[in-house]
Amino acid sequence: MSGLPGLPQYQPKSRFMKWFEARLPIGGLVHSSFIAYPTPRNLNYWWTFGGILTLMLAAQIVTGIVLAMHYTPSAALAFDSVEHIMRDVNYGWLLRYMHAVGASFFFFAVYVHIFRGMYYGSYKAPREILWILGVIIYLLMMATGFMGYTLPWGQMSFWGATVITNLFSAIPIVGDAITTWLWGGFAVGDATLNRFFSLHYLLPFMIAGVVVLHVWALHVAGQNNPAGIDVKSNKDVVPFTPYATIKDAFGMSVFAIFFAYFIFYMPDWLGHADNYTPANPLQTPAHIVPEWYFLPFYAILRSIPNKLGGVFAMACALFVLFILPWLDTSRVRSATYRPLFKQFFWVFVLDCLALGYIGSQEPVGGWILAGRICTAYYFIHFLIIVPLLGWVERTKPLPPSIADAVLAKRGGGGVPATATAAPERRG
Amino acid sequence: MAASPAAGYDDRPEDEGDDVATTLNHTADEPSRRDFLYLATGAFGLVGAAATIWPFIDQMNPDASTLALSSIEIDIGGVAVGQEITVKWRGKPVFVRQRTAKEIADAKAVEVSTLRDQNAQNPNLPANSPATDANRTAPGKEAWLIQIGICTHLGCVPNRGGTYEGWLCPCHGSQYDSAGRIRQGPAPENLHIPPYQFTGPTKVKIG
Numbered sequence: 161m162s163g164l165p166g167l168p169q170y171q172p173k174s175r176f177m178k179w180f181e182a183r184l185p186i187g188g189l190v191h192s193s194f195i196a197y198p199t200p201r202n203l204n205y206w207w208t209f210g211g212i213l214t215l216m217l218a219a220q221i222v223t224g225i226v227l228a229m230h231y232t233p234s235a236a237l238a239f240d241s242v243e244h245i246m247r248d249v250n251y252g253w254l255l256r257y258m259h260a261v262g263a264s265f266f267f268f269a270v271y272v273h274i275f276r277g278m279y280y281g282s283y284k285a286p287r288e289i290l291w292i293l294g295v296i297i298y299l300l301m302m303a304t305g306f307m308g309y310t311l312p313w314g315q316m317s318f319w320g321a322t323v324i325t326n327l328f329s330a331i332p333i334v335g336d337a338i339t340t341w342l343w344g345g346f347a348v349g350d351a352t353l354n355r356f357f358s359l360h361y362l363l364p365f366m367i368a369g370v371v372v373l374h375v376w377a378l379h380v381a382g383q384n385n386p387a388g389i390d391v392k393s394n395k396d397v398v399p400f401t402p403y404a405t406i407k408d409a410f411g412m413s414v415f416a417i418f419f420a421y422f423i424f425y426m427p428d429w430l431g432h433a434d435n436y437t438p439a440n441p442l443q444t445p446a447h448i449v450p451e452w453y454f455l456p457f458y459a460i461l462r463s464i465p466n467k468l469g470g471v472f473a474m475a476c477a478l479f480v481l482f483i484l485p486w487l488d489t490s491r492v493r494s495a496t497y498r499p500l501f502k503q504f505f506w507v508f509v510l511d512c513l514a515l516g517y518i519g520s521q522e523p524v525g526g527w528i529l530a531g532r533i534c535t536a537y538y539f540i541h542f543l544i545i546v547p548l549l550g551w552v553e554r555t556k557p558l559p560p561s562i563a564d565a566v567l568a569k570r571g572g573g574g575v576p577a578t579a580t581a582a583p584e585r586r587g
Numbered sequence: 588m589a590a591s592p593a594a595g596y597d598d599r600p601e602d603e604g605d606d607v608a609t610t611l612n613h614t615a616d617e618p619s620r621r622d623f624l625y626l627a628t629g630a631f632g633l634v635g636a637a638a639t640i641w642p643f644i645d646q647m648n649p650d651a652s653t654l655a656l657s658s659i660e661i662d663i664g665g666v667a668v669g670q671e672i673t674v675k676w677r678g679k680p681v682f683v684r685q686r687t688a689k690e691i692a693d694a695k696a697v698e699v700s701t702l703r704d705q706n707a708q709n710p711n712l713p714a715n716s717p718a719t720d721a722n723r724t725a726p727g728k729e730a731w732l733i734q735i736g737i738c739t740h741l742g743c744v745p746n747r748g749g750t751y752e753g754w755l756c757p758c759h760g761s762q763y764d765s766a767g768r769i770r771q772g773p774a775p776e777n778l779h780i781p782p783y784q785f786t787g788p789t790k791v792k793i794g
Binding site for chain 2 (some may be wrong): 319322323325326327329340341342343344345346347348349351355441442443444445446447448462465466467470522523524
């Protein structure tokens with residue numbers, strides 16, 4: 161991508177920058193990655209979520225670091241120290257709500273980002289490694305979110321940690337030893353809380369490391385785009401700055417408005433009231449549920465009437481994402497040109513939302529059956545529909561280039577000649 | 588040592604060569620002494636690396652202070668018939684219940700062959716003891732049901748309830764009968780019984 165001819169190279173201007181650049185070419189790296197970097201000219205607002213995710217990761221790290229200055233990772237003191245943050249620490253309430261609501265918004269953004277990748281076929285060659293790195297980031301986010309939710313040491317923290325760590329006890333033979341090892345005791349307790357705090361502090365930096373690899377892989381393969389076709393000439397691209405920079409900044413600003421609304425007006429709406437009750441190892445709350453962003457997987461876990469089977473199905477639901485690039489046999493990337501896949505994509509989105517809702521309900525009566533049907537469809541989508549569509553689907557003709565696709569859309573008729581007359585006046 | 592100075596190592600027949608020549612002449616299916624040294628050094632290094640990693644893994648296992656708390660003594664004198672107390676042992680709830688005559692009779696009436704988990708799950712008895720009502724309690728103390736109050740599914744604490752005069756787990760709906768045996772729901776095993784013994788008429792040592 162960066163090898164396209166005719167793009168400006170970084171030229172250090174001052175004597176100092178020339179001296180510096182000859183020793184550490186960081187100016188050239190920034191210039192080629194974030195200024196002159198050619199981005200497809202047809203990127204829509206779904207593409208701003210990459211930038212939004214970077215912003216959220218930074219926000220979580222910054223708020224997390226300052227919260228750690230006031231938090232005490234001890235079973236006896238953790239709950240009180242969180243209340244201390246809420247009541248006594250200057251702006252503690254704001255920082256904690258930014259962090260807690262921020263986790264939810266981080267997951268919301270990552271789900272949009274993942275579904276966008278699925279819709280436009282961003283996981284297909286040559287972007288398989290880019291996609292796999294993304295799935296690794298998602299798994300690290302899940303581990304981080306889960307451990308972070310344990311830290312306030314409320315009832316949901318404690319029992320969520322108990323149920324999730326007990327998943328490992330389903331592993332034959334060594335399951336109990338692994339669970340005891342994770343706990344550092346014979347139940348979730350002080351030792352568990354301490355190690356979760358340590359790892360919760362570590363994992364975001366590991367995420368940041370994998371994000372660097374993710375962006376690196378992105379800049380090697382180049383961005384996918386709504387047309388799903390490769391960049392062919394300089395007419396297909398615009399420089400990252402100002403086009404993508406400003407568009408990303410606008411996307412982040414709009415996202416931040418919703419984020420701020422939740423922080424200031426409904427900070428506990430996405431949480432659970434039971435977590436304002438201190439952890440009690442002798443009493444499980446009447447209805448325990450994980451945070452909303454884990455609900456679809458929780459529904460899959462519960463829909464299998466066998467302990468090991470449920471844990472296995474939940475693990476498979478995540479690991480199937482790793483092999484998605486090879487399950488999809490279609491050579492056309494974007495759903496825009498795949499009429500059947502487009503419909504099945506939206507059915508799949510509905511299935512995931514349904515699984516999320518089912519996961520929040522008590523597993524009785526019709527919810528059990530609904531959970532089983534939706535779980536079955538989740539796997540049918542990945543293992544049968546997606547591979548089969550590549551063979552049976554008649555795709556629409558692809559535009560010759562990104563520029564043609566853009567101009568056809570602007571002109572409304574698909575004739576580039578009419579569009580080129582005044583492309584910017586017809587939108 | 589008979590080879591002429593002009594001849595390269597590779598020209599020499601193997602059986603005539605000295606040690607160095609033998610080493611350099613070896614073929615893939617004839618490992619040399621150097622191959623052996625590489626492997627041995629590598630294996631030794633691997634053992635060293637594993638030995639170095641082990642403390643970092645084992646530090647997460649229960650520490651000495653946690654293990655030291657592994658037995659408690661309780662007084663059950665105040666528990667009336669049909670009453671139950673919960674005590675904490677190794678961070679887990681232990682239910683101590685003095686069962687009513689009806690609960691005992693109903694539990695005894697159940698055929699072991701109809702149970703999902705036919706193992707008594709009682710470490711005070713030999714492994715694989717059948718899950719009869721008698722095997723769920725201590726000899727001569729059939730009224731006292733002492734069990735770990737942790738659902739064998741995913742570790743929640745069951746409440747009194749369900750349709751078997753026993754316990755109902757609030758998380759995923761497992762039901763246990765009046766002997767703490769799994770009867771319905773996703774849990775695979777009966778409620779586990781802790782190691783315990785009666786040290787006096789109303790004294791029990793758990794652990």
